[in-house]
Amino acid sequence: MTRVTVENVWKVYDDQTVLENVHLEIEPGSFIALVGPSGCGKSTFLRMMLGDEAPSRGRILLDGVELDAEPSPDRGVVFQKYSVFPHLTALQNVMLGLEFAASPVMARLFGKAKRKAKTEALDMLNCVGLGHAVHKYPSELSGGMQQRLAIAQALIKKPKILLLDEPFGALDPGIRAEVHEILLRLWRDEGMTVFMVTHDLSEAFKLGTRVIAFDRVRTRPEEMKVYGATVTFDLKVDGKSVPPRPELREELAAAAQ
Template sequence: MDNSNTPIIEAKNVWKEYGDHVVLERLNLKVMQGDFISILGTSGCGKSTFLNMLLGTQAPSRGELLLDGKPLSSEPGPERGIVFQKYSVFPHMTALQNVMVADEFEMSKVLGKVWGSSKGELKDRAMAQLERLGLTQAANKYPAEMSGGMQQRLAIAQALMKKPRILLLDEPFGALDPGIRKDMHVLINDIWQEQNLTIFMITHDLHEGFKLGSRLWVFDKPRFDPQEPDRYGSQVTFDIPLNASGQEDIIASLQAKEQKEVA
């Protein structure tokens, strides 16, 4: 963990509104380098909106979102990588080409064409990423020839290629079978520890949320007006260190709330 007193991410009174629809309100949060935040909440509570603001594809309506104490860029940057639930890889490219493509594009803007030693160095780095993710044998395969778990590992290799400091995971394991999902939990935990990444992971699985990471956030509306449901937005109503005692009681409380909402 970074010993700096400056949070890597800080939200200062952040709101997100679409016209009269308030999605998020009064977010005041600090995240230190190396934190792994698991994020829970019902559908439509603003989890993905918050992740998109961290990525830079959306901006706060009010307040400040800071990276290292400075306003977060309004565009995605190399310090932030993202993995979605649906395998966000290019179907017409091999695994190796998928991992190389972003860097190849950036280099081509400077060099005009990537070839020779530059191309070789890029290929070596891409192969090292595939090896770390257990995909060496799949380097020349297309996504359609790969299992769901392999495609998701490929998406993670893509996201890590630029050596981001922050990794954003939007329900990355939701479409995977339980056995593969378990393996992915081990993999992402190992990567987090090895690279000292700061991770934000959205999940709908309570036990996954409590199993992975160092902190758990629950997004919910502390205020609700049935006559005007869009009047109030969600906040982080729980911020729980994952080594805290009493987790089973918290899980039971959240499960009861979830069942009540479904009913």
């Protein structure tokens, strides 16, 4: 399990401040739901967690060690748009992470190593309910199945942190609920720390152990470039689908618009 510490993090692009003065202490094994209006830095924060971008100021620590400045296998990511390879079968998509890790140049395994990777990939596909579709290509899978495949692809390397950027937005309600249950089971089984960006407040409180809202507190035109968004609400969820103080639900819902 991984503890995440965010110390006075700012993110500035040229003369535009996107995030300012973000402080967070995340317990190992937490499921963090990030909410807030569009453009308030949620996805930017996720990219910094991934290592795809670096803070302009401050630092992010994993178990007391500063975050690597580039993506690494200890962080998996799932996007809203299915991040799978269309020319590979479901099994090949999931095996690919293991092949790249063991053979960075050729991305190919042979003999015992290949059999081991295949077994691990089959186990993961079974975990996400795709054991019957291992030889199908993404174009032959439904949207919900493709997103389950993307989750399997992200988890095959056993990341300490899973990053989800609106991963269920394109799914219809029935399929979304099914994928929610799969994700929650895998989160509990693997003991990961999860960060999920969502615009769906009910989803945030259903899945998250903690709901964190980003928003701008300074909104006058002359302030918009100098100041960015920061943490405006930070609520621990007690296992119910609503926040502990009902009046905050209205404020969070307004912030998420």
